[in-house]
Amino acid sequence: MTTRRTTTTLTLLLAAGSLGLAGCATQDAAAPTTADTTAADAVSIDDAWVKAADAGMTAGFGEITNDGEAELTIVSASTEAAAMTELHETAADASGEMSMAEVEGGFVVPAGETLVLEPGGHHLMLMDLTDPIRAGDEVTFTLTFGDGSTAELTAPVKDFTGAEESYDGTSGAEHEDS
Amino acid sequence: MAASDEGARGRTGSTRRQFLLGGAAAGFGAVAALSAEHTLDRPAAGAEPAPLHGTETVPFHGAHQAGIATDAQAYATFVALDLHDGVDREALGRLMRVLSDDAARLTQGEAALADTEPELAVVPARLTVTFGFGPRFVERAGGEAPSWLHPLPAFAVDRLEPGFSDGDMLLQVAADDQLTVSHATRMLLKDARGFADVRWTQRGFRRAHGSVAPGTTMRNLFGQVDGTANPVPGTPDFDEVVWATEGWMAGGTSAVVRRIHMDLDEWDTVGRAGREQAVGRTQASGAPLTGTAEHDEPDFTARTDAGFSVIPEFSHVRRARGVDEGRHDRIFRRGYNYDDTPSGDHVSDAGLIFACFQADVDRQFTPMQRRLAELDLLNRWTTPIGSSVFAIPPGCEPGGFVGDTLLT
Numbered sequence: 096m097t098t099r100r101t102t103t104t105l106t107l108l109l110a111a112g113s114l115g116l117a118g119c120a121t122q123d124a125a126a127p128t129t130a131d132t133t134a135a136d137a138v139s140i141d142d143a144w145v146k147a148a149d150a151g152m153t154a155g156f157g158e159i160t161n162d163g164e165a166e167l168t169i170v171s172a173s174t175e176a177a178a179m180t181e182l183h184e185t186a187a188d189a190s191g192e193m194s195m196a197e198v199e200g201g202f203v204v205p206a207g208e209t210l211v212l213e214p215g216g217h218h219l220m221l222m223d224l225t226d227p228i229r230a231g232d233e234v235t236f237t238l239t240f241g242d243g244s245t246a247e248l249t250a251p252v253k254d255f256t257g258a259e260e261s262y263d264g265t266s267g268a269e270h271e272d273s
Numbered sequence: 274m275a276a277s278d279e280g281a282r283g284r285t286g287s288t289r290r291q292f293l294l295g296g297a298a299a300g301f302g303a304v305a306a307l308s309a310e311h312t313l314d315r316p317a318a319g320a321e322p323a324p325l326h327g328t329e330t331v332p333f334h335g336a337h338q339a340g341i342a343t344d345a346q347a348y349a350t351f352v353a354l355d356l357h358d359g360v361d362r363e364a365l366g367r368l369m370r371v372l373s374d375d376a377a378r379l380t381q382g383e384a385a386l387a388d389t390e391p392e393l394a395v396v397p398a399r400l401t402v403t404f405g406f407g408p409r410f411v412e413r414a415g416g417e418a419p420s421w422l423h424p425l426p427a428f429a430v431d432r433l434e435p436g437f438s439d440g441d442m443l444l445q446v447a448a449d450d451q452l453t454v455s456h457a458t459r460m461l462l463k464d465a466r467g468f469a470d471v472r473w474t475q476r477g478f479r480r481a482h483g484s485v486a487p488g489t490t491m492r493n494l495f496g497q498v499d500g501t502a503n504p505v506p507g508t509p510d511f512d513e514v515v516w517a518t519e520g521w522m523a524g525g526t527s528a529v530v531r532r533i534h535m536d537l538d539e540w541d542t543v544g545r546a547g548r549e550q551a552v553g554r555t556q557a558s559g560a561p562l563t564g565t566a567e568h569d570e571p572d573f574t575a576r577t578d579a580g581f582s583v584i585p586e587f588s589h590v591r592r593a594r595g596v597d598e599g600r601h602d603r604i605f606r607r608g609y610n611y612d613d614t615p616s617g618d619h620v621s622d623a624g625l626i627f628a629c630f631q632a633d634v635d636r637q638f639t640p641m642q643r644r645l646a647e648l649d650l651l652n653r654w655t656t657p658i659g660s661s662v663f664a665i666p667p668g669c670e671p672g673g674f675v676g677d678t679l680l681t
Binding site for chain 2: 142144146147156229230231232251253254255256257
């Protein structure tokens, strides 16, 4: 019987090992070979996933870590799964109601920090889906950074009913721009 | 090696008690306060606190699925699912990708993706998730079903209830912590519900982790040592009994899950001698009536002074093995007890979730069950009320998913 106790080392190894299964970030193969590190070189993305939806809108989530020494900015995201993809945040408006809106200036990740995209918070907003996005499918995104570099990430799709949120504009937090 | 409850207590009882008292007195995980005897149990670990057993993990990936050769955990939930109409081969691939990813994470103490209660995922407690496929699953997948993948033949003793029988898919979720089992089961079912409905759920238990030595043969609610004849995981004998070798099932096995109601009220009225004659083993240690220790080989030729078999012809152990038919059929049993809410004038609704694994149901299990249905004194107090057969596919490697040998 192979039973073992987790240690910090093992946990790290397992986390690394699970990236393959979860289909997580892969660096842009065309990353420049200059001495200057691009944002795409410095970023790593863990535990990405997309909420399943038949049509309309949905959202993508994950943990974006900046392993570099300079602040990085994700200025845009795109995927073939949707006609339009926006970078959104969820915040209370003047009346105290939660609403989702496009982030001005993109997602900023300070050096050494992790930006968590999660239901009820920041997320990638997929609008006007090309086809139904079904549980177990994979969605590939291209992230573009402030320095012009890009990174691809592949996220599995999961059914999700949490947080009473709707990304299809029918209920829950309202979209200002939809 | 497995030992009966009594054996374990007799040998290490005082040491374990001292460990528990020492631990309690010193607070959680304070090794420094433990008695010297404790250091005989485990290597000295300096000033490190004793690891909590909730942190123990069983690898998810590998040639075989976990939860079969894994020393049985304290709690298990068995769930059978029925696939929705229209769930085809492509959808089954998506389903198994999602469920395999959930299981890969949860068994290692990590939250599943989109886990709304990630705090419940951090105590794996040897969690394993084992997937099985029923006949319709394999049909929808367009695969070649093993010849034995069908409901068992009807046995005269059966009083099967549809609510505990059959199913397109099996989840066996087991851990040494029931909260862990509950969370993992719910996470898996949330991800399965777009594809399938729950057909039945059976929850079972054994002794708690740490109550008896690992490998101790379990006791059922009749008080019997249950499963002594099992092959030992990690041996060639086990591999031969359990693992299939052909096609997409190579490295897999079959599961038979039967719900056996046990009439504890009637069993109460049977004296100890009668109970032992019914089984062919002593209740105290599980030793055969011809031996003194649990794992003594039964002597089926031994006779009493009056000329009767010491291990009677009607006894469970003799019938199960097929001694008088010239056979020696073998399976690997990994069952759990159940003890549900009684109704009417009964004070118990209890029994056994009989779960066993073998390479070939028709060759290994069915002949045994046929003999037991024909004659086994234990039938007086036991009634099969549920029965299912599933193909358990092999394990998967990182990057793969359970069922990928069938679905890709």
